[in-house]
Amino acid sequence: MGQPVAGNPTQYMMEKAFAAARLDWRYLTLEVSPADLADAVRGMRAMGFRGANFTIPHKVAVLPLLDSLSEAAGLMGAVNCVVRDEQRLVGENTDGKGFVASLQTQLDPKGKRIVVLGAGGAARAIAVELGLSGAARIDIVNRSLAKAQELSQLLTEKVKVESEALEWKGDFVAGEGVEIVVNATSVGLGDAEARVPLDLSSLAVGSLVADVVFNPPRTRLIVEAAERGLKTLDGLGMLVNQAVIGFKNWTGIDPDAGVMRDALEEFLEL
Numbered sequence: 001m002g003q004p005v006a007g008n009p010t011q012y013m014m015e016k017a018f019a020a021a022r023l024d025w026r027y028l029t030l031e032v033s034p035a036d037l038a039d040a041v042r043g044m045r046a047m048g049f050r051g052a053n054f055t056i057p058h059k060v061a062v063l064p065l066l067d068s069l070s071e072a073a074g075l076m077g078a079v080n081c082v083v084r085d086e087q088r089l090v091g092e093n094t095d096g097k098g099f100v101a102s103l104q105t106q107l108d109p110k111g112k113r114i115v116v117l118g119a120g121g122a123a124r125a126i127a128v129e130l131g132l133s134g135a136a137r138i139d140i141v142n143r144s145l146a147k148a149q150e151l152s153q154l155l156t157e158k159v160k161v162e163s164e165a166l167e168w169k170g171d172f173v174a175g176e177g178v179e180i181v182v183n184a185t186s187v188g189l190g191d192a193e194a195r196v197p198l199d200l201s202s203l204a205v206g207s208l209v210a211d212v213v214f215n216p217p218r219t220r221l222i223v224e225a226a227e228r229g230l231k232t233l234d235g236l237g238m239l240v241n242q243a244v245i246g247f248k249n250w251t252g253i254d255p256d257a258g259v260m261r262d263a264l265e266e267f268l269e270l
């Protein structure tokens with residue numbers, strides 16, 4: 001459920017995965033306005049939905065309509081995935097877990113010094129989950145300093161990870177020892193030429209640059225980081241992995257992640 005949600009690739013990806021797992025299940029893309037959200041959640045209870053994903057603008061508004069929250073969803077104050085446990089609806093957040101699962105194919109965040117660019121919903125989910133995965137330090141860089149400070153405070157006080165909030169002015173220069181930089185802003189979304197203000201020369205060889213933007217997946221940031229010989233991680237991996245976690249939460253079955261990534265690439269005509 002979201003608004004606008006037309007064109008979202010998740011239904012296509014999930015239904016391919018249901019078919020591959022021989023499950024006669026359906027995943028529906030539902031356009032729901034904020035005014036109708038409470039009725040829609042009552043409707044999913046009444047109709048016995050196994051679960052749901054919630055996207056913009058419902059990730060925070062859905063919280064009071066649920067019966068309980070996972071630890072991560074509670075810390076983030078945002079839910080993107082709901083699972084029905086008998087008659088109770090449990091809120092989970094799989095965005096950050098999907099990112100960490102994707103990252104772990106290349107680097108373990110444990111003990112690493114990380115910079116997250118952005119302080120919106122995606123940044124919040126990613127930073128909390130990186131903290132829960134044992135990152136040594138997570139600095140938050142954002143245009144609006146107040147939002148960076150709020151997230152940084154959450155990290156130090158609730159997730160117990162070292163963190164500093166920095167105002168984003170000009171090209172961000174990564175400090176010594178930073179091994180992972182994540183673009184968690186919307187810069188690059190739908191625009192392959194858009195430049196994330198980051199001084200890539202400040203990153204040492206062996207560092208990794210990740211982008212949450214998945215359309216297009218080859219963002220300017222990813223292309224330029226790869227040209228410099230840095231490790232890269234595109235946003236498709238996060239999208240596939242959060243869907244893999246949702247699928248498992250609802251069905252109890254591990255889906256074929258390869259089928260899901262292929263479906264996504266087919267849908268996005270990559």
Ligand code: NDP
Pocket residue numbers: 095098117118119120121122123142143144147184185186187189212213214235236238239240242
């Ligand atoms: P929000 O609106 O919550 O946050 C947007 C963030 O981007 C804010 O930190 C904002 O800064 C920053 N920002 C926007 N424009 C600029 C700019 N021109 N320069 C610098 N900073 C900018 O959005 P979300 O966090 O929900 O989404 C962010 C991105 O993550 C989107 O592109 C979305 O598609 C992607 N995403 C990808 C997922 C995946 O699975 N790959 C999952 C979820 C999201 P400020 O606070 O100063 O306005």
